[in-house]
Amino acid sequence: GGYGSLNGTMQAFLSEVQKDLAQGMLSPRVLNDPDIHRAELDRIFTKCWVFVGHVSEIPSPGDYVLRYVGEDQFILARDEQGEIQLLLNNCVHRASPVCRAEKGNTSHFRCPYHGWIYKNSGEWNGAPHRAKAYRTIDTARWGLRKAPHVDSYQGLIFACLDPDAVPLREYLGDMCWYLDVIFGLNEQGMRAAGDPHRWIVPANWKSGAENFVGDAYHVQSAHSSLGDIGLIPDNSKSVTETFHIALEGGHGLIAIPKALPEPFGVGNYPPEVTSTFDLDRLDDDQRAFLESGYGVVGFTIFPNLSLFQAPGSTEVGGFPAVNTSLRQWQPRGPEQFELWNWPMVWNSAPPEFNQASYDAAVFSFGPSGVFEQDDTVVWRGGPMVGRSAFARQDMKLNFQMGLDGMSDYEPRPDWMGPGEASTSAFGERNQRRWWQRWSEALASS
Ligand code: FES
Secondary structure, three states, X not given: OOOOXXXXXXXXXXXXXXXXXXXXXXXXXXXXXXXXXXXXHHHOOOOOOEEEEEHHHOOOOOEEEEEEEOOEEEEEEEXXXXXXXXXXXXXXXXXXXXXXXXXXXXXXXXXXXXOOEEEOOOOEEEOOOHHHHOOOOOOOOOOOOEOOEEEEEOOEEEEEOOOOOOOHHHHHOOHHHHHHHHHOOOOOOEEEOOOOEXXXXXXXXXXXXXXXXXXXXXXXXXXXXXXXXXXXXXXXXXXXXXEXXXXXXXXXXXXXXXXXXXXXXXXXXXXXXXXXXOHHHOOHHHHHHHHOOOEEEEEEEOOOEEEEEEEEOOOOOOOOEEEEEEEEEXXXXXXXXXXXXXXXXXXXXXXXXXXXHHHHHHHHHOOOOHHHHHHHHHOXXXXXXXXXXXXXXXXXXXOOOOHHHOOOOOEOOOOOOOOEEEOXXXXXXXXXXXXXXXXXXXXXX
16 A cells, blocks of 8 residues: 555554564565655755765866765756766756756756756756746746755855755764774875776665664675685684774764784774874874774765775785775665765875775676675565565564674673764664664654
């Protein structure tokens, strides 16, 4: 049955989801239902702060790239005043896309249909035969539709389509602390190593978001072949040594104690990279986090931005170059998503290190990456079971790991950072919280 415009049936389903989550269960319907999908676009992607790019992708006035918030296409532009704008890529005359290039530099966009012209700040700037065709037109009214809020933190640009949005820093909350220790290690910061890689995955976008918020448990199984050939030196560590940090707002991280011995230093970077860091930018607790050897291997910022960061190489026994990728799970209907993947490199690092880091990033989580293919194969089950007439009757997925002392999963004592850290990754608390946040966002008006 359809849920229509979030009527009583949908509300009832969402309260069932919340009750199920408290007992460590979830209906597989959430992974393919078209009405849930429509509600996500209307209620999550228009209300939350959504990642749209990195400042390094549009450094100069006139630079632009095409981006998505949910399934809506936008132009992310740096206007002539240097301000970042997010403009719906649809003409307000007859809705034609005004920009047909993926990226470029321009001061104006000219609609291909009838030729209306807009500034890169979105304002209406003219039309062919204007004196005859539009002797009067309210130019202030007929600009491109603009996201009401665009802001950045540590170079990551987010937009919110809700005029009543809370500020970005408030939305990110304690994730800011962790973004500082990942991206804020010096003034120069990181940059996108190139355009994002993009590919279609036959699975629901939430499978990716949920995986990166806490699922270290799958590594020993889904990625076991990488352990077999020695590419992950000790595959069992991926779950026995990693742990979770749960934050307010549905955000969460997977972290790890020191992975590499001397001379590798903070963040598992080699000396030629750590020598370019300026840790005085951080507070005492943030420095303690890094100097204790902790690192973040993954996170999800609700709803659909994740990060992967780990030492890696393209051959067994190769140099372990830390590689960092931002990954975004872009919905494309309920049964597909488009994965956008941005390998990131340090502006301050030697080019040879950045090349090794980029190669490792592509080798692991690029479109043909050895980790990537393992994940996208298993996530296909979501749409399958969501579509299954038999499963839809009453099947529930198990989210019980770590519930009420049911596993080896305790609070980590003396945690120096914000959030609730665990002793291991033998729990699904971060995933349950992500889904809890998801259900609350869908249920809110
Ligand atoms: Fe753009 Fe007519 S649709 S000018």
